[in-house]
Amino acid sequence: MLGSLQRNAQRVSARHADKFDDEARFLRSWLEKPLLTGAVAPSGKALARTMASYVDPTRPGPVIELGPGTGPVTDALIRRGVEQERLVLVEFNPEFCKLLAKRFPRATIVEGDAYDIADTLGGVLKEPAAATVSSLPLFTKPPPVRLELLRAARALMAPGAPFIQFTYAVIPPIPKRPTEYAMSSSGRIWLNIPPARVWVYRGL
Numbered sequence: 779m780l781g782s783l784q785r786n787a788q789r790v791s792a793r794h795a796d797k798f799d800d801e802a803r804f805l806r807s808w809l810e811k812p813l814l815t816g817a818v819a820p821s822g823k824a825l826a827r828t829m830a831s832y833v834d835p836t837r838p839g840p841v842i843e844l845g846p847g848t849g850p851v852t853d854a855l856i857r858r859g860v861e862q863e864r865l866v867l868v869e870f871n872p873e874f875c876k877l878l879a880k881r882f883p884r885a886t887i888v889e890g891d892a893y894d895i896a897d898t899l900g901g902v903l904k905e906p907a908a909a910t911v912s913s914l915p916l917f918t919k920p921p922p923v924r925l926e927l928l929r930a931a932r933a934l935m936a937p938g939a940p941f942i943q944f945t946y947a948v949i950p951p952i953p954k955r956p957t958e959y960a961m962s963s964s965g966r967i968w969l970n971i972p973p974a975r976v977w978v979y980r981g982l
Protein backbone atom coordinates (compact mmCIF):
# COMPACT_ATOMS: atom_id res chain seq x y z
CA MET A 779 0.00 0.00 0.00
CA LEU A 780 2.73 2.44 1.05
CA GLY A 781 4.84 1.37 -1.96
CA SER A 782 2.00 2.05 -4.40
CA LEU A 783 1.31 5.47 -2.82
CA GLN A 784 5.00 6.31 -3.14
CA ARG A 785 5.06 5.22 -6.81
CA ASN A 786 1.95 7.34 -7.53
CA ALA A 787 3.53 10.33 -5.81
CA GLN A 788 6.72 9.84 -7.88
CA ARG A 789 4.69 9.65 -11.11
CA VAL A 790 2.76 12.84 -10.24
CA SER A 791 5.96 14.65 -9.33
CA ALA A 792 7.67 13.49 -12.59
CA ARG A 793 4.66 14.80 -14.58
CA HIS A 794 4.90 18.17 -12.80
CA ALA A 795 8.65 18.32 -13.50
CA ASP A 796 8.02 17.63 -17.25
CA LYS A 797 5.34 20.32 -17.37
CA PHE A 798 7.63 22.80 -15.65
CA ASP A 799 10.52 21.91 -18.02
CA ASP A 800 8.26 22.42 -21.05
CA GLU A 801 7.09 25.77 -19.75
CA ALA A 802 10.71 26.84 -19.20
CA ARG A 803 11.74 25.68 -22.72
CA PHE A 804 8.82 27.51 -24.23
CA LEU A 805 9.45 30.72 -22.37
CA ARG A 806 13.11 30.59 -23.42
CA SER A 807 12.12 30.06 -27.05
CA TRP A 808 9.65 32.96 -26.82
CA LEU A 809 12.28 35.26 -25.29
CA GLU A 810 14.72 34.37 -28.09
CA LYS A 811 12.20 34.43 -30.97
CA PRO A 812 8.83 35.86 -29.89
CA LEU A 813 7.29 36.10 -33.36
CA LEU A 814 8.28 32.57 -34.30
CA THR A 815 7.22 30.95 -31.02
CA GLY A 816 3.96 32.88 -30.89
CA ALA A 817 3.04 32.02 -27.27
CA VAL A 818 4.70 32.21 -23.87
CA ALA A 819 3.56 28.74 -22.77
CA PRO A 820 2.51 25.45 -24.37
CA SER A 821 -1.20 24.97 -25.07
CA GLY A 822 -3.27 23.57 -22.23
CA LYS A 823 -5.00 20.19 -22.33
CA ALA A 824 -8.49 21.61 -23.08
CA LEU A 825 -7.27 23.46 -26.16
CA ALA A 826 -5.17 20.50 -27.36
CA ARG A 827 -8.15 18.15 -26.92
CA THR A 828 -10.43 20.49 -28.86
CA MET A 829 -7.93 20.67 -31.74
CA ALA A 830 -7.69 16.87 -31.83
CA SER A 831 -11.47 16.43 -31.65
CA TYR A 832 -11.76 17.72 -35.24
CA VAL A 833 -9.54 14.89 -36.55
CA ASP A 834 -11.35 11.71 -37.55
CA PRO A 835 -8.87 8.94 -36.66
CA THR A 836 -10.69 6.48 -38.96
CA ARG A 837 -9.92 8.55 -42.05
CA PRO A 838 -6.92 6.96 -43.75
CA GLY A 839 -3.65 8.76 -44.38
CA PRO A 840 -1.05 10.74 -42.47
CA VAL A 841 -1.94 13.56 -40.10
CA ILE A 842 0.22 16.66 -40.50
CA GLU A 843 0.95 18.82 -37.49
CA LEU A 844 2.47 22.28 -38.05
CA GLY A 845 4.31 23.89 -35.13
CA PRO A 846 4.04 21.03 -32.58
CA GLY A 847 6.39 22.77 -30.11
CA THR A 848 6.82 20.54 -27.07
CA GLY A 849 3.95 18.27 -28.22
CA PRO A 850 0.72 18.95 -26.26
CA VAL A 851 -1.43 18.73 -29.41
CA THR A 852 0.57 15.72 -30.64
CA ASP A 853 -0.23 14.00 -27.38
CA ALA A 854 -3.94 14.85 -27.73
CA LEU A 855 -3.94 13.47 -31.30
CA ILE A 856 -2.53 10.16 -30.06
CA ARG A 857 -5.10 10.05 -27.25
CA ARG A 858 -7.75 10.70 -29.92
CA GLY A 859 -6.70 7.46 -31.62
CA VAL A 860 -4.25 8.62 -34.31
CA GLU A 861 -1.34 6.17 -34.35
CA GLN A 862 2.07 7.80 -33.79
CA GLU A 863 3.31 6.32 -37.07
CA ARG A 864 0.77 8.43 -38.98
CA LEU A 865 1.96 11.73 -37.52
CA VAL A 866 4.14 14.07 -39.59
CA LEU A 867 5.38 16.87 -37.35
CA VAL A 868 6.82 20.02 -38.98
CA GLU A 869 8.74 22.18 -36.51
CA PHE A 870 11.21 25.02 -37.06
CA ASN A 871 12.90 25.04 -33.66
CA PRO A 872 15.72 22.40 -33.51
CA GLU A 873 15.50 22.09 -29.71
CA PHE A 874 11.78 21.24 -29.95
CA CYS A 875 12.55 18.76 -32.77
CA LYS A 876 15.00 16.87 -30.51
CA LEU A 877 12.45 16.75 -27.71
CA LEU A 878 9.69 15.56 -30.10
CA ALA A 879 11.94 12.79 -31.42
CA LYS A 880 12.42 11.56 -27.83
CA ARG A 881 8.74 11.82 -26.93
CA PHE A 882 7.25 10.48 -30.16
CA PRO A 883 9.92 8.10 -31.53
CA ARG A 884 7.60 6.53 -34.12
CA ALA A 885 6.35 9.83 -35.61
CA THR A 886 8.04 11.50 -38.59
CA ILE A 887 9.68 14.72 -37.47
CA VAL A 888 10.61 17.26 -40.13
CA GLU A 889 12.73 20.21 -39.07
CA GLY A 890 11.75 22.96 -41.49
CA ASP A 891 9.52 25.82 -42.52
CA ALA A 892 5.82 25.02 -42.43
CA TYR A 893 4.99 28.04 -44.62
CA ASP A 894 6.94 26.29 -47.36
CA ILE A 895 4.97 23.11 -46.78
CA ALA A 896 5.04 21.82 -50.36
CA ASP A 897 8.86 21.81 -50.41
CA THR A 898 9.29 20.93 -46.72
CA LEU A 899 7.14 17.83 -47.10
CA GLY A 900 8.22 17.04 -50.69
CA GLY A 901 8.72 13.28 -50.82
CA VAL A 902 7.66 12.74 -47.19
CA LEU A 903 3.97 12.00 -47.77
CA LYS A 904 3.14 8.78 -49.58
CA GLU A 905 -0.61 9.43 -49.71
CA PRO A 906 -3.00 12.36 -49.19
CA ALA A 907 -3.20 13.51 -45.58
CA ALA A 908 -6.30 12.99 -43.43
CA ALA A 909 -5.94 16.36 -41.65
CA THR A 910 -3.60 19.26 -40.99
CA VAL A 911 -3.44 20.57 -37.45
CA SER A 912 -1.68 23.91 -37.09
CA SER A 913 -0.55 25.90 -34.06
CA LEU A 914 1.52 28.32 -36.15
CA PRO A 915 1.31 31.95 -35.01
CA LEU A 916 -0.46 32.90 -38.25
CA PHE A 917 -1.15 36.50 -37.28
CA THR A 918 2.58 37.26 -37.54
CA LYS A 919 2.17 36.74 -41.31
CA PRO A 920 0.18 38.83 -43.79
CA PRO A 921 -3.20 37.42 -44.99
CA PRO A 922 -1.92 36.34 -48.45
CA VAL A 923 0.76 34.14 -46.79
CA ARG A 924 -1.87 32.53 -44.51
CA LEU A 925 -4.15 31.89 -47.48
CA GLU A 926 -1.27 30.39 -49.46
CA LEU A 927 -0.48 28.07 -46.53
CA LEU A 928 -4.10 26.87 -46.45
CA ARG A 929 -4.08 26.27 -50.21
CA ALA A 930 -0.74 24.42 -50.08
CA ALA A 931 -1.93 22.26 -47.15
CA ARG A 932 -5.17 21.46 -48.98
CA ALA A 933 -3.17 20.29 -51.99
CA LEU A 934 -1.51 17.70 -49.71
CA MET A 935 -4.78 16.47 -48.17
CA ALA A 936 -7.66 14.26 -49.28
CA PRO A 937 -10.76 16.17 -50.49
CA GLY A 938 -12.82 17.49 -47.58
CA ALA A 939 -10.03 16.91 -45.03
CA PRO A 940 -9.87 19.61 -42.33
CA PHE A 941 -7.23 22.28 -41.79
CA ILE A 942 -7.42 22.99 -38.06
CA GLN A 943 -5.94 26.14 -36.56
CA PHE A 944 -6.11 27.71 -33.13
CA THR A 945 -5.88 31.38 -32.37
CA TYR A 946 -6.10 33.66 -29.35
CA ALA A 947 -7.65 36.37 -31.55
CA VAL A 948 -11.37 37.00 -31.87
CA ILE A 949 -11.30 37.14 -35.66
CA PRO A 950 -10.63 34.15 -37.95
CA PRO A 951 -6.93 33.58 -38.67
CA ILE A 952 -7.61 33.02 -42.37
CA PRO A 953 -10.22 35.32 -43.88
CA LYS A 954 -13.52 34.08 -45.36
CA ARG A 955 -13.59 32.74 -48.93
CA PRO A 956 -17.05 31.19 -49.17
CA THR A 957 -16.55 30.08 -52.78
CA GLU A 958 -13.31 28.27 -51.93
CA TYR A 959 -13.76 26.70 -48.49
CA ALA A 960 -16.18 26.32 -45.59
CA MET A 961 -15.12 27.46 -42.15
CA SER A 962 -16.43 26.92 -38.64
CA SER A 963 -15.13 27.46 -35.14
CA SER A 964 -15.29 26.06 -31.63
CA GLY A 965 -16.54 28.13 -28.74
CA ARG A 966 -13.98 30.11 -26.79
CA ILE A 967 -11.85 27.74 -24.69
CA TRP A 968 -11.75 29.64 -21.42
CA LEU A 969 -9.69 26.98 -19.66
CA ASN A 970 -6.70 27.84 -21.82
CA ILE A 971 -4.43 30.71 -20.78
CA PRO A 972 -4.96 32.91 -22.71
CA PRO A 973 -8.42 31.76 -23.87
CA ALA A 974 -8.35 30.49 -27.45
CA ARG A 975 -10.61 29.35 -30.25
CA VAL A 976 -10.19 26.61 -32.85
CA TRP A 977 -11.04 27.23 -36.53
CA VAL A 978 -11.64 24.50 -39.07
CA TYR A 979 -11.37 25.02 -42.83
CA ARG A 980 -12.56 22.46 -45.38
CA GLY A 981 -12.39 22.70 -49.14
CA LEU A 982 -15.70 22.71 -51.05
Ligand SMILES: C[S@@+](CC[C@H](N)C(=O)[O-])C[C@H]1O[C@@H](n2cnc3c(N)ncnc32)[C@H](O)[C@@H]1O
Pocket residue numbers: 814815816817819820821844845846847848849850851868869870871874890891892893913914915
Ligand atom coordinates in the same frame (compact mmCIF):
# COMPACT_ATOMS: atom_id res chain seq x y z
C1 LIG B 1 2.17 28.87 -30.51
S1 LIG B 1 3.47 27.66 -30.57
C2 LIG B 1 2.49 26.18 -30.43
C3 LIG B 1 3.25 24.98 -29.91
C4 LIG B 1 2.39 23.77 -29.54
N1 LIG B 1 1.69 23.21 -30.67
C5 LIG B 1 1.41 24.13 -28.47
O1 LIG B 1 0.22 24.18 -28.79
O2 LIG B 1 1.83 24.36 -27.33
C6 LIG B 1 3.95 27.73 -32.25
C7 LIG B 1 4.98 26.70 -32.69
O3 LIG B 1 5.18 26.86 -34.09
C8 LIG B 1 6.57 26.76 -34.38
N2 LIG B 1 6.79 27.49 -35.63
C9 LIG B 1 6.71 28.83 -35.83
N3 LIG B 1 6.93 29.13 -37.12
C10 LIG B 1 7.18 27.96 -37.76
C11 LIG B 1 7.46 27.62 -39.09
N4 LIG B 1 7.57 28.54 -40.04
N5 LIG B 1 7.60 26.32 -39.41
C12 LIG B 1 7.49 25.35 -38.45
N6 LIG B 1 7.23 25.62 -37.16
C13 LIG B 1 7.07 26.90 -36.81
C14 LIG B 1 7.23 27.39 -33.16
O4 LIG B 1 8.59 26.99 -33.05
C15 LIG B 1 6.34 26.85 -32.04
O5 LIG B 1 6.79 25.58 -31.63
